[in-house]
Amino acid sequence: MKKILVCGAVRDRQMEQMREAFQVEDFRGVSLDNNPALETALGEADALINGGLPITSALLDRAPSLRVIATISVGYDAYPVDELSRRGILLCNTPDVLTETTADTGFSLIMATGRRVAELDSWLRRGEWKGSVGPAQFGKDVHGKTLGMIGLGRIGAAVARRGALGFGMSILYSNSSPKPALEEELGARRCEMAELLAEADYVCVTVPLVKETVHLIGAGEFALMKPDAVFINLARGKVVDETALVDALKKGRPGAAGLDVFEVEPLPGDSPLLGMDNVVLLPHVGSATHETRDAMAQRAVDNTCQALRGETPLSPVNLDSWQP
Known part of the structure; x- marks a missing residue:
């Protein structure tokens, strides 16, 4: 069963939605620094739903099975898109809903x-x-x-x-x-x-x-x-x-x-x-309402599930470099 690693603000009902078809590792609300359990999960993850974990070359080296990253944001300037493409990792974002x-x-x-x-x-x-x-x-x-x-x-x-x-x-x-x-x-x-x-x-x-x-x-x-x-x-x-x-x-x-x-x-x-x-x-609150953050998380979940099923997700960033 494919494994999803969750490091972003995903709701409980959305976690249950993913668990119907995938194994889900829950790292919401815990420290991600020097976390041995996270290191282990990264090594086995097929997908990452991310809301704050810095994506670096070193991290990607520790995640050999990773094929999908879904960021809970519309902006993706913090992601090394070219490197993700070279590694065959699909990046998805959340436009429209915010x-x-x-x-x-x-x-x-x-x-x-x-x-x-x-x-x-x-x-x-x-x-x-x-x-x-x-x-x-x-x-x-x-x-x-x-x-x-x-x-x-x-x-x-x-x-x-x-x-x-x-x-x-x-x-x-x-x-x-x-x-x-x-x-x-x-x-x-x-x-x-x-x-x-x-x-x-x-x-x-x-x-x-x-x-x-x-x-x-x-x-x-x-x-x-x-x-x-x-x-x-x-x-x-x-x-x-x-x-x-x-x-x-x-x-x-x-x-x-x-x-x-x-x-x-x-x-x-x-x-x-x-x-x-x-x-x-303002403290970077452009999309910060309960309704919109919920919709952003749902888009990230939907992107992830669709990609893991081999379908084209709703909002891919680098689709040309991805092989389902």
Whole structure:
């Protein structure tokens, strides 16, 4: 019987689903560092459902039977895809099921940052609300403004849809390929990134992290933005030069930022971002709802079971290199 090793947040009912046809080794909620039982299980596993185990060459050497890895995430930048392909190991991810939830998070950052929600909440709790608010507490409109999307994939399109259809925002986008259907649906206009940065009131980044997008946004890009622009990073922390962002925020261009991701996670306690009132910070919670995390785990389970049965899984990453 084929064996599945579970190191991610899979629900009990999903574990039982897999046990109907496969042997399942449960390593949920236990330390994975220097774990002899894990070492033994790796040596016998046909599949791994993963939510936090670092995948390295050394680990793969200890897993000679491994043929499938299902990550409980849409991003797979932490996985050595080329090496997995060389070894004939199929990698699967979880797109689609987290699109709308992550877009909710992105637009909540747009709203919270533009209207200074976190800052004014703290201001009120400190007892500083003594009378009528004035310009020092004013925020920035969202409705009717220009939203610039750097990346217009599934999540980017969902954010843009909220802006255009819900808030009457004009949509500019910079993307590697044109999106004619979205242009028609949302009135979006494709342009070069420099133009987008100069014209957008809100700039939202949703590109994947690949070699070409590391530090895609840095000092030069921030210098092109409007002084009162709001910058949102919903992609990966390393897409943005964080040091340059801190410097740009101190200089007032952009005027504010909303961040769900960081170059180092968890965010270090000495990060300058923690002391900046014009920044809204979230602890990488783009997909973190009960419903969506359950759906992500289910997609990982379904991918694994289908692959072990010799079927094409729902969301493979490197299917061309896999032999069932």
